[in-house]
Amino acid sequence: MKETFSPKQIARAIGVSESSLKRWCDRGMIHTVKTAGGHRRLLLPDVLEFAKSQGYKLIEPEILGLPSLNQSTERTLDVARKELIEALVAGNETVSRQIVLELVMADHRLCDICDEVIADAFHEVGDLWDCGTVEVYQERRACEIIVRIMHELRHFYEAPSQRAPLAIGASPSGDPYTLPTTMSELILRENGWRAVSLGNNLPFNSLSSAVRDQRPQLFWLSVSSIADEESFVEGFNQFVDEVKPIGTAVIVGGRALTDNIRKRMNFTSFCDRMRNLEEFAQTFKRGAAPSPSDLSTTDTDN
Numbered sequence: 001m002k003e004t005f006s007p008k009q010i011a012r013a014i015g016v017s018e019s020s021l022k023r024w025c026d027r028g029m030i031h032t033v034k035t036a037g038g039h040r041r042l043l044l045p046d047v048l049e050f051a052k053s054q055g056y057k058l059i060e061p062e063i064l065g066l067p068s069l070n071q072s073t074e075r076t077l078d079v080a081r082k083e084l085i086e087a088l089v090a091g092n093e094t095v096s097r098q099i100v101l102e103l104v105m106a107d108h109r110l111c112d113i114c115d116e117v118i119a120d121a122f123h124e125v126g127d128l129w130d131c132g133t134v135e136v137y138q139e140r141r142a143c144e145i146i147v148r149i150m151h152e153l154r155h156f157y158e159a160p161s162q163r164a165p166l167a168i169g170a171s172p173s174g175d176p177y178t179l180p181t182t183m184s185e186l187i188l189r190e191n192g193w194r195a196v197s198l199g200n201n202l203p204f205n206s207l208s209s210a211v212r213d214q215r216p217q218l219f220w221l222s223v224s225s226i227a228d229e230e231s232f233v234e235g236f237n238q239f240v241d242e243v244k245p246i247g248t249a250v251i252v253g254g255r256a257l258t259d260n261i262r263k264r265m266n267f268t269s270f271c272d273r274m275r276n277l278e279e280f281a282q283t284f285k286r287g288a289a290p291s292p293s294d295l296s297t298t299d300t301d302n
């Protein structure tokens with residue numbers, strides 16, 4: 001059961017009067033739930049979404065169980081990245097959450113937070129591990145922290161309705177990386193897709209069953225590690241052939257997809273970073289993207 005808050009707590013947290021808050025609830029501007037006794041309660045993601053869309057700041061986030069935000073000095077992405085590296089290496093989940101949440105509340109684009117803060121912080125963590133400054137356990141712990149934070153944000157960007165277009169995605173067999181596929185899910189949900197990541201290390205035959213069962217409009221594959229190039233390319237192209245009749249657009253991305261490998265793959269679009277995925281998802285939703293039933297190789301990264 002998710003934690004709920006009273007209108008009085010929320011009013012204090014965002015610095016408005018309780019009567020205004022109740023009025024907004026009555027008008028349906030904030031989603032509420034009712035207790036067994038008929039009292040109105042509010043869920044954190046609904047409150048954050050409302051505050052963000054209406055330009056309210058969290059004056060007393062502690063009331064909602066969130067860390068206090070740094071209101072006076074709004075972080076730039078650059079500063080946030082440096083602070084996040086420090087917090088992640090130290091295993092400080094509270095500060096890591098605070099940094100990410102503050103960027104979201106300050107209206108930075110989620111794709112930029114993912115690309116320029118989280119991913120770049122992990123690139124740096126990888127370099128620190130490579131030169132022996134960071135232990136393996138610190139790197140692993142940092143991944144766990146960021147995945148938890150991304151799952152929290154997932155509720156924040158709940159897809160609008162069951163009628164929203166469906167997207168599913170994963171990482172292929174032999175790929176142990178969890179962050180990029182979790183990120184892709186989040187970006188698509190923020191853009192109004194019913195996006196579900198199936199996880200990492202999934203064989204192509206199971207992915208093709210998933211597409212046949214679910215019939216999504218979009219499928220993403222995040223590829224950070226390829227054990228055997230030949231069997232990867234063969235498995236991928238067979239997967240594309242199998243899902244072609246369904247008309248699903250197949251989007252690929254990830255560090256391991258070099259130019260040479262991509263040339264041999266039959267995808268709909270390659271995206272370099274989360275910003276490209278967001279742009280593709282928006283265009284595709286508006287129906288301006290290439291027809292998904294006409295699967296051809298079109299790079300969007302140039």
Ligand code: B12
Pocket residue numbers: 114115116118119122123124125126127128130139140143174175176177178179180181183184220221222223224225226251252253254255271272273274276277
């Ligand atoms: C965490 C980590 C791991 C963890 C991952 C755990 C987990 N739960 O995910 C584990 C323990 C599995 C691991 C293992 C290894 N790792 Co490692 N790892 C990393 C690290 C630090 C972060 C990776 C990450 O998640 N980054 C964050 C993501 C979000 O960033 P990203 O991958 O760049 O993704 C962006 C884009 O590529 C794009 N994108 C990605 N996918 C998709 C998909 C779509 C659809 C779209 C649109 C876009 C997109 O958007 C993302 C955001 O901008 C990297 C450092 C680095 N440079 O990334 C090293 C790194 C990748 N690892 C490295 C190494 C050496 C290893 C090991 C060999 C270590 C070992 N001796 O065992 C193994 C190999 C495992 C394997 N089979 O490949 C090296 C690779 C060097 C190389 N030349 O290939 C790196 C670069 C570290 C380093 N500096 O040396 N690793």
